[in-house]
Amino acid sequence: MSKFADLGLGDEVLRAVSDAGYESPTPIQEKAIPYILMNRDVLGCAQTGTGKTASFTLPLIDILAQGRARARMPRTIILEPTRELAAQVADNFDTYGKYHKLSMALLIGGVSFSEQEKKLDRGVDVLIATPGRLIDHCERGKVILKDAKIIVIDEADRMLDMGFIPDVEKILALASPMRQTVMFSATMPKEIRKLADKFLSNPKEITVDAPSSTAETVEQGIVIVDGRKKRQVLNEWLKDESIKNGLIFCNRKRDVQSLYVSLEQNGISVGALHGDMDQYKRMECLTSFKNNEIKILVCSDVAARGLDIAAVGHVFNYDVPMHAEDYVHRIGRTGRAGRDGKAYTIATKHDEKNVQAIEKLIGKKIPILKMNPKSADQVTKKAVEETPKKIDKKPARQAKAVESHTQRKPDNRKDSSKQNQTTKRPDKRYEGRNKQRGYFADEIGEVEDLNIPFGETNLVPAFLLRGTKRS
Numbered sequence: 001m002s003k004f005a006d007l008g009l010g011d012e013v014l015r016a017v018s019d020a021g022y023e024s025p026t027p028i029q030e031k032a033i034p035y036i037l038m039n040r041d042v043l044g045c046a047q048t049g050t051g052k053t054a055s056f057t058l059p060l061i062d063i064l065a066q067g068r069a070r071a072r073m074p075r076t077i078i079l080e081p082t083r084e085l086a087a088q089v090a091d092n093f094d095t096y097g098k099y100h101k102l103s104m105a106l107l108i109g110g111v112s113f114s115e116q117e118k119k120l121d122r123g124v125d126v127l128i129a130t131p132g133r134l135i136d137h138c139e140r141g142k143v144i145l146k147d148a149k150i151i152v153i154d155e156a157d158r159m160l161d162m163g164f165i166p167d168v169e170k171i172l173a174l175a176s177p178m179r180q181t182v183m184f185s186a187t188m189p190k191e192i193r194k195l196a197d198k199f200l201s202n203p204k205e206i207t208v209d210a211p212s213s214t215a216e217t218v219e220q221g222i223v224i225v226d227g228r229k230k231r232q233v234l235n236e237w238l239k240d241e242s243i244k245n246g247l248i249f250c251n252r253k254r255d256v257q258s259l260y261v262s263l264e265q266n267g268i269s270v271g272a273l274h275g276d277m278d279q280y281k282r283m284e285c286l287t288s289f290k291n292n293e294i295k296i297l298v299c300s301d302v303a304a305r306g307l308d309i310a311a312v313g314h315v316f317n318y319d320v321p322m323h324a325e326d327y328v329h330r331i332g333r334t335g336r337a338g339r340d341g342k343a344y345t346i347a348t349k350h351d352e353k354n355v356q357a358i359e360k361l362i363g364k365k366i367p368i369l370k371m372n373p374k375s376a377d378q379v380t381k382k383a384v385e386e387t388p389k390k391i392d393k394k395p396a397r398q399a400k401a402v403e404s405h406t407q408r409k410p411d412n413r414k415d416s417s418k419q420n421q422t423t424k425r426p427d428k429r430y431e432g433r434n435k436q437r438g439y440f441a442d443e444i445g446e447v448e449d450l451n452i453p454f455g456e457t458n459l460v461p462a463f464l465l466r467g468t469k470r471s
Helices: 011-019 027-037 052-064 083-096 113-122 131-139 156-161 165-174 190-199 227-238 253-265 279-290 324-331 349-362 374-408 440-444
Strands: 042-046 076-079 104-107 126-129 150-153 180-185 204-208 218-224 246-249 270-273 296-299 314-317 341-347
Touching (some): 011 052, 027 042, 027 052, 027 180, 027 204, 052 076, 052 083, 052 180, 076 131, 076 165, 083 104, 083 279, 104 131, 113 131, 150 165, 156 165, 156 190, 180 190, 227 253, 270 279, 279 296, 314 324, 324 341, 324 349, 341 349
Parallel strands (some): 042 180, 042 204, 076 150, 104 126, 246 296, 314 341
């Protein structure tokens, strides 16, 4: 096994790495660091949680040890898709660059322009920014990119998902063509490949593990329930005393807030994190979670990428993600650095297509939870027992309405009800309409009660609901 000392890093960087408690590099660090030190363009693809951040911060600190920044002309630019990721990279520079006198500025939203401009006026060696805020400063004339010798594009696929690629292209166009460009991505869709072909010069491609694979240290599971039982399942899971901390992911921001309020009312130590919160509250909540001041963090996908939170034991997908790649990033928050983790997903029968897309992406089936956890099986069984009863209520009400109507409104004419009875006409098109694919129908067990042949229905014709006398 190689050591950091074998990668060509300087003594001060190695000393800082040792102080942080690391001895051996991860595969992506071992492969990427030597090429970045050689000033080669790099295109790296590795799953989340493999140490991508240190793979570019360590060599950049070594490279920047020589030279001096000029006002408004940063020497290195690092682009991040979210404020949290940008702040995390800044923490890495503080940790690994403590024996160097490098200046740094963090350009993110939610912070006043004036404070950021003061740092830029003094000159910075490292500029860490989200694309939108950096362009704002460029348009104000506060940043000149022509002197930037190295540009790092981190989480490129997330940039694509968030619609930042046009901003990234604009930034790269403003920078010097004689630069070194490093791009990292957890997945490699064709749009990212096109971006790399356009802006990277003969890059060294580095791939660690299969793109979009999940860590073997993460135990995965899924439970399929009626949509109204999702919160009950989650509450049962959170009663497990072995859960030290965990992240709960929701698809929508309003669901994050709603679930946060509900869990807080149940006496659970919980916080919330989503994109509509101001930067101060987001960082405060994240810091509280890192310091174990709160046990559970309910969040949107703003927390799914790159957040390095040590020893997250559990990840709960309260909603099945709409994009399969987001599943990989969500569960990548646990099982990091070789630790064990658990990732459980709550799904309904309507999520079948999304679950199939996830299983196709990761190349394996997600095990269906039966007795593990036990509470999930109990809630699922209860949902199976109750669901058919609820489905039968509507036809029963309709039949009762027909009976009461005929008693109230006798008709002396010929029995028209027989004439107007719908003829049973089985249609082959509808024979398999209730046979759901996969395991969803088998688990919920509620589709049998919907097997009504075409034309055979208890619906009341509209004319029977009107009076029989003509005015």
